[in-house]
Amino acid sequence: MGKDVILKKLEFIHFRNYKKAKIQLGKDINIFIGNNGQGKTNILEAIYILAVTKSHRFGEQVYLIQKDEELAKVKGSLQKDHTYQELEVDIGKNFKKTYVNQTEIRKISDYITNLNVILFTPDDLDIIKGSPQGRRNLLNIEISQINKHYIQCLNEYNKILKTRNEYLKTMYINHLSDTRYLDILTDKLIKRAIYIYKYRIEFLHKINDSISDIYEKISNYKGLKVVYENSLDFFEFDEEFIEKSLKEKIQRHFERELQQGNTLYGPHRDDFSFYLEEDDVKIFSSQGGQRLAIIAFKLAEIPIFKEKTGESPILLLDDIFSEIDAKKRNRLMNYIKNDVQTIITATDLKNMNKKMLENSKIFEVFSGNIRERMSK
Numbered sequence: 466m467g468k469d470v471i472l473k474k475l476e477f478i479h480f481r482n483y484k485k486a487k488i489q490l491g492k493d494i495n496i497f498i499g500n501n502g503q504g505k506t507n508i509l510e511a512i513y514i515l516a517v518t519k520s521h522r523f524g525e526q527v528y529l530i531q532k533d534e535e536l537a538k539v540k541g542s543l544q545k546d547h548t549y550q551e552l553e554v555d556i557g558k559n560f561k562k563t564y565v566n567q568t569e570i571r572k573i574s575d576y577i578t579n580l581n582v583i584l585f586t587p588d589d590l591d592i593i594k595g596s597p598q599g600r601r602n603l604l605n606i607e608i609s610q611i612n613k614h615y616i617q618c619l620n621e622y623n624k625i626l627k628t629r630n631e632y633l634k635t636m637y638i639n640h641l642s643d644t645r646y647l648d649i650l651t652d653k654l655i656k657r658a659i660y661i662y663k664y665r666i667e668f669l670h671k672i673n674d675s676i677s678d679i680y681e682k683i684s685n686y687k688g689l690k691v692v693y694e695n696s697l698d699f700f701e702f703d704e705e706f707i708e709k710s711l712k713e714k715i716q717r718h719f720e721r722e723l724q725q726g727n728t729l730y731g732p733h734r735d736d737f738s739f740y741l742e743e744d745d746v747k748i749f750s751s752q753g754g755q756r757l758a759i760i761a762f763k764l765a766e767i768p769i770f771k772e773k774t775g776e777s778p779i780l781l782l783d784d785i786f787s788e789i790d791a792k793k794r795n796r797l798m799n800y801i802k803n804d805v806q807t808i809i810t811a812t813d814l815k816n817m818n819k820k821m822l823e824n825s826k827i828f829e830v831f832s833g834n835i836r837e838r839m840s841k
């Protein structure tokens with residue numbers, strides 16, 4: 466068992482439609498109810514920013530700041546067993562600052578490992594339906610939260626990739642034939658690629674340890690799994706094999722890379738898919754089935770986060786109960802146990818299971834104001 470982490474207090478200043486808000490969260494389930502457009506998702510977004518410094522939503526940073534203001538602040542007090550930690554993210558129009566216990570932390574990898582969140586939003590359906598980029602982003606964000614080395618390797622990989630692509634273009638335009646500098650970049654790239662593969666494969670294996678059981682509990686269907694798809698066609702991590710085959714692939718397709726000015730192989734091109742037994746969920750599952758598959762994926766992350774960081778993550782569930790039928794909703798609510806702090810948004814409390822409501826702290830959200838509901 467790891468440390469229990471509880472977000473005790475949350476405060477916003479000039480964030481989205483909140484001028485000033487300060488709330489005390491409960492250690493188990495917290496439910497925010499309100500009509501459309503009142504600020505429910507904004508609350509989860511703020512917690513997400515407090516954890517990973519970026520919004521999960523599309524759009525520029527400046528829109529996080531309340532209209533006609535200059536600076537937004539999001540603050541949170543974390544209780545980790547018996548110690549406390551204060552986190553703060555200040556968002557300006559073109560800067561961002563992060564603080565832990567009032568001390569500025571400049572290195573993102575040092576900041577984002579303090580609070581771990583697992584977020585589910587209605588847009589997550591795009592994870593299954595959308596482009597590989599979205600799935601890679603999900604892997605990158607989740608693994609970065611629990612592994613400092615991963616985010617470092619990934620940042621370095623992306624920098625080298627950019628340089629390598631630029632250099633391929635330079636070689637092509639100037640008809641350069643000496644590949645010595647390119648080879649150095651390729652070797653550097655492969656070195657980082659190996660770690661990225663290693664951590665992604667390890668992560669997805671761990672997801673597979675529990676996703677099938679979770680999915681069966683909430684949907685009654687057996688056999689959900691995720692499969693990492695890569696151009697080298699490996700399933701297990703094997704450093705030597707990966708190093709050799711990536712090198713070979715890149716060498717074999719040198720002409721094509723040169724013409725396109727682009728690195729065509731490596732983890733920046735990979736993907737993963739969901740399968741129910743042998744069927745691709747993208748093709749064979751209903752919308753509701755796909756939604757539950759994503760929820761199962763996110764719930765399967767909880768034990769991984771605990772094991773890797775020794776701390777429990779906070780679960781953020783945006784509008785999770787819409788579009789799930791009553792039976793599955795009940796199964797899901799039974800699954801969301803009290804072992805991690807959970808923050809849920811919904812338009813109302815209709816159809817919510819009594820037992821869950823008894824264990825919940827309920828807040829009403831109205832036009833950028835949050836009020837705790839005293840009677841349930």
Ligand SMILES: Nc1ncnc2c1ncn2[C@@H]1O[C@H](COP(=O)(O)OP(=O)(O)OP(=O)(O)O)[C@@H](O)[C@H]1O
Nearest residue numbers: 481482500501502503504505506507528530531532
């Ligand atoms: N920078 C900003 N300044 C002021 N208000 C903003 C800003 N950005 C967003 N808003 C407002 O925030 C509100 C949207 O909040 P939010 O997305 O949290 O709603 P919600 O309660 O989740 O609604 P739904 O139930 O439809 O999902 C809108 O009214 C929008 O105008």
Ligand SMILES: [Mg+2]
Nearest residue numbers: 505506507784
């Ligand atoms: Mg919303």
